[in-house]
Amino acid sequence: xxxxxxxxxxxxxxxxxxxxxxxxxxxxxxxxxxxxxxxxxxxxxxxxxxxxxxxxxxxxxxxxxxxxxxxxxxxxxxxxxxxxxxxxxxxxxxxxxxxxxxxxxxxxxxxxxxxxxxxxxxxxxxxxxxxxxxxxxxxxxxxxxxxxxxxx
Ligand code: HEC
Numbered sequence: 265x266x267x268x269x270x271x272x273x274x275x276x277x278x279x280x281x282x283x284x285x286x287x288x289x290x291x292x293x294x295x296x297x298x299x300x301x302x303x304x305x306x307x308x309x310x311x312x313x314x315x316x317x318x319x320x321x322x323x324x325x326x327x328x329x330x331x332x333x334x335x336x337x338x339x340x341x342x343x344x345x346x347x348x349x350x351x352x353x354x355x356x357x358x359x360x361x362x363x364x365x366x367x368x369x370x371x372x373x374x375x376x377x378x379x380x381x382x383x384x385x386x387x388x389x390x391x392x393x394x395x396x397x398x399x400x401x402x403x404x405x406x407x408x409x410x411x412x413x414x415x416x
Contacts, residue, residue, distance in 0.1 A: 296400035322408030
């Protein structure tokens with residue numbers, strides 16, 4: 265437990281240092297005008313998976329908003345989790361129905377992480393993007409990250 269606390273503490277120091285060194289941490293709005301409109305009701309499944317335009321927008325939105333913590337091209341330097349690993353447990357599933365269900369669960373987890381941010385013991389490890397991101401922006405970033413495979 266103590267070890268975990270210490271690890272979290274040093275992680276926080278690193279994240280704080282990184283945030284300061286990168287100056288502006290205000291979430292940047294994402295132009296999604298070229299994507300189909302999804303409405304206000306949050307979807308539970310990424311509707312843009314494999315959509316080229318969504319991937320293009322997602323790559324730029326990722327670089328502006330996520331890369332400083334999660335790493336350029338989604339290769340984590342260890343400060344924040346490596347997001348290429350999110351689907352790893354699903355990809356090994358042989359049953360296509362179970363695999364789709366697993367990726368759907370990760371879609372929801374991803375969406376909720378971006379909307380809510382990550383707060384540990386009252387400290388903000390990751391800001392909430394709920395005020396600036398439409399769901400189109402969230403799914404575009406998810407679609408981009410899904411093109412980045414851990415074992416490539
Ligand atoms: C200020 C640094 C920071 C920024 C900016 C940031 N994150 Fe994070 N993110 C973190 C940290 C640290 C964690 C791990 C928190 C924890 O241990 O609970 C995390 C966790 C996550 C998780 C859960 C990962 C897992 O394996 O459980 C997702 C998904 C995620 N971030 C997506 C994003 C996306 C997408 C963006 C950009 C829109 C973003 N983050 C921006 C620091 C950041």
